[in-house]
Amino acid sequence: MAKSKTIKVDYLARVEGEGALYIRYDDAGVHDVKLKIFEPPRFFEGFMRGRDFREAPDITARICGICPIAYQMSAVHAMEDALGLTLPPELHALRRLIYCGEWIESHTLHIYMLHAPDFLGYPGAVAMAKDHPQIVQDGLSIKKAGNAIVGLLGGREVHPINVRVGGFYRVPSAGELQPLREQLLHGRDMAMETVRWAVSLPFPKFERALSEQYEFVALSHSNEYPMNRGSIVSTRGLAIPVRDYDSHFREEHVEYSSALHSTLIERGAYFVGPMARYNLNYDRLSPMVRQVAGEMGFPPFCANPFHSIVVRSLEVLFAFDEAVRLIDEYRKPDVAYISAETHAGTGYGATEAPRGLLYHRYSIDDAGKITEAKIVAPTSQNQKTIEDDLRLMLPKFMHLPEKQLQAQCEQAIRNYDPCISCSTHFLKMNLQRVERTSS
Amino acid sequence: MSDWAVISLGNRFRGDDSVGPYVLHRLRPHLEPAVPCIENGGDIASLLEVWKDRHVCMVDAVAADDLATGAILRLDGLAQEILPSLCTTSSHGINLGEALEMGRLLQALPQRLEIYGICGENFAISAGLSPAVQAAAEIVEQEILALLNTYSGGSPCTNNR
Numbered sequence: 001m002a003k004s005k006t007i008k009v010d011y012l013a014r015v016e017g018e019g020a021l022y023i024r025y026d027d028a029g030v031h032d033v034k035l036k037i038f039e040p041p042r043f044f045e046g047f048m049r050g051r052d053f054r055e056a057p058d059i060t061a062r063i064c065g066i067c068p069i070a071y072q073m074s075a076v077h078a079m080e081d082a083l084g085l086t087l088p089p090e091l092h093a094l095r096r097l098i099y100c101g102e103w104i105e106s107h108t109l110h111i112y113m114l115h116a117p118d119f120l121g122y123p124g125a126v127a128m129a130k131d132h133p134q135i136v137q138d139g140l141s142i143k144k145a146g147n148a149i150v151g152l153l154g155g156r157e158v159h160p161i162n163v164r165v166g167g168f169y170r171v172p173s174a175g176e177l178q179p180l181r182e183q184l185l186h187g188r189d190m191a192m193e194t195v196r197w198a199v200s201l202p203f204p205k206f207e208r209a210l211s212e213q214y215e216f217v218a219l220s221h222s223n224e225y226p227m228n229r230g231s232i233v234s235t236r237g238l239a240i241p242v243r244d245y246d247s248h249f250r251e252e253h254v255e256y257s258s259a260l261h262s263t264l265i266e267r268g269a270y271f272v273g274p275m276a277r278y279n280l281n282y283d284r285l286s287p288m289v290r291q292v293a294g295e296m297g298f299p300p301f302c303a304n305p306f307h308s309i310v311v312r313s314l315e316v317l318f319a320f321d322e323a324v325r326l327i328d329e330y331r332k333p334d335v336a337y338i339s340a341e342t343h344a345g346t347g348y349g350a351t352e353a354p355r356g357l358l359y360h361r362y363s364i365d366d367a368g369k370i371t372e373a374k375i376v377a378p379t380s381q382n383q384k385t386i387e388d389d390l391r392l393m394l395p396k397f398m399h400l401p402e403k404q405l406q407a408q409c410e411q412a413i414r415n416y417d418p419c420i421s422c423s424t425h426f427l428k429m430n431l432q433r434v435e436r437t438s439s
Numbered sequence: 440m441s442d443w444a445v446i447s448l449g450n451r452f453r454g455d456d457s458v459g460p461y462v463l464h465r466l467r468p469h470l471e472p473a474v475p476c477i478e479n480g481g482d483i484a485s486l487l488e489v490w491k492d493r494h495v496c497m498v499d500a501v502a503a504d505d506l507a508t509g510a511i512l513r514l515d516g517l518a519q520e521i522l523p524s525l526c527t528t529s530s531h532g533i534n535l536g537e538a539l540e541m542g543r544l545l546q547a548l549p550q551r552l553e554i555y556g557i558c559g560e561n562f563a564i565s566a567g568l569s570p571a572v573q574a575a576a577e578i579v580e581q582e583i584l585a586l587l588n589t590y591s592g593g594s595p596c597t598n599n600r
Contacts, residue, residue, distance in 0.1 A: 043563075043564040043565070044452075044564065047452070047564060047565045059452070062450060062451065062452045062480070065450075065480045065482055066482070068480075105482075109482075109484060113484060124537070125537070125541065126537050126540045126541055126544070129541055129544045129545065130544060133544055133545055136541065136544075136545065137545060140484065140487060140488070140545075143484065143485075144488060147482075147485060147488075156478075157482070157485060158478065158479055158480045158482050158485065159478065159480045
């Protein structure tokens, strides 16, 4: 009987959600990788059945404390699709502005508090702050600017309440946005420094072989870097409207996880998130961001997931640049929202949450009650890719001492900034090394 | 009074984890705008912003096997050890204890931190508050009102006499 050695860490901190990671390997390779998630967001889907369609943005915002805007945006877009509402460009611009705030908040939290400690050799942000308080302070300052956008447009910084189906409850005057603009200009300068700092971090070398290349999936829009709208495209030629999502993507139950695994039908794992957006939409980034990326020698296509921290920092810079542009071009909408007669229908919405594509589908009845809800969060879409990364990566790092190997695995998971169920606790990790058998 | 704030942690859709927002909801009509009532549903890092240099009352759910549902823990957050808290549910891994440590390192601590932890039993999504937790919440509400009345120079709340 083969001897086995089990290494346990209490939890993998700095990810969102409750779950566990199990890896069984020996000198010959990795035999088993299971990312186990105990609690799927399906509870929220059941919870919403029977509720009024107008409640969906506020209910779904509670799924995640880090990306409530993304949930609100996908929900309102799906409801507007069901009702046949078309928003004027001024309201779209405001929604894009609040989304910029969320990207800044969420990405900056990830970059400075969650992922940077991995690169600098610390177990967490607190330990890192002891030696590098300025890094953490910078992160908090940048994040504060994102909070200011969400606070102004959302009514409050956490779990904002101003977004509604058809628009907003209240829209700001141009004058109200001006103080924010000054804060954003300062934040943009700091974001530029973040890119320079992120590029200088030590990156593990990890590139997949040609046959194992990722399929990146993101929204794409003819003239916008994707946030709120667009069609779904991939690096292997997928190009579909959002309403066709269910025809091309499938969610599956796996034995070891209560969360569903999302795959592309007939092709399997795919990769959503900042790297997918960047790789598929580089030419939609603002000239300033492309210029900074070029000056840093960072390429327009990136396939090393450890570089995702650089891509996030470029997206933060973009979000600042875009937010300033939106404020400069802002014209107060004639109405804060538009409405339509309630009728039965099914609507589809997909937006780009900080962690990637977030798909919502709702059916409502003639009274406006939700009869069916489907939410596919980015993390469920990346689960298989995370597992594949670990399976492919471990052989390259097996020579490392076990503690370092664990740290490498945790860092690889954090490349995806997983928000496992958007409302749970931690991820236990179990690395099991078994003696190699003759068979 | 403006140097005081009441902050809740927890998710209002997760059963007893919603006790913080519940207390905050009851306090708002009595306190705002003089005392900001800040619901923090998960962004623990933002605590550093909102609590810095303030006197803070914080309400959160806790889970403790050896305490009855509805038991109230009163802690001096700056002097006592902070127990593991369900406030980590949406913190992206930065819990209250870490936020306090970060606050120390970055000179971003509150001047005073009164933590009211209420022991819950059911944290399932869409569950309501357990009766014992709801009763405890109303006690905490009165205690916070009394504390704030004391520091505002007004007489302590005597409604429950």
